[in-house]
Amino acid sequence: MLEKKTVTVNGAVVEFEGGQSLADFLDGQGYDQRVIVIGLNDTIVPKSNYHSVILKDNDVLDVLNFVSGG
Numbered sequence: 001m002l003e004k005k006t007v008t009v010n011g012a013v014v015e016f017e018g019g020q021s022l023a024d025f026l027d028g029q030g031y032d033q034r035v036i037v038i039g040l041n042d043t044i045v046p047k048s049n050y051h052s053v054i055l056k057d058n059d060v061l062d063v064l065n066f067v068s069g070g
Contacts, residue, residue, distance in 0.1 A: 005057035016055060023050035037064045
């Protein structure tokens with residue numbers, strides 16, 4: 001059984017199972033990875049790294065959504 005950990009996402013504390021990649025976490029939270037940019041602990045994460053970044057307890061995520069329109 002994996003240990004429960006927490007991350008802060010846009011100011012809200014969210015529990016997750018330890019050992020999850022950023023990509024798996026985003027999928028589990030329902031984010032469309034094609035239209036977001038992720039800041040992890042104040043550093044932008046390239047989309048190509050989402051699968052290799054493993055979230056740690058108390059990480060801070062900023063999820064920025066692209067919005068179209070005028």
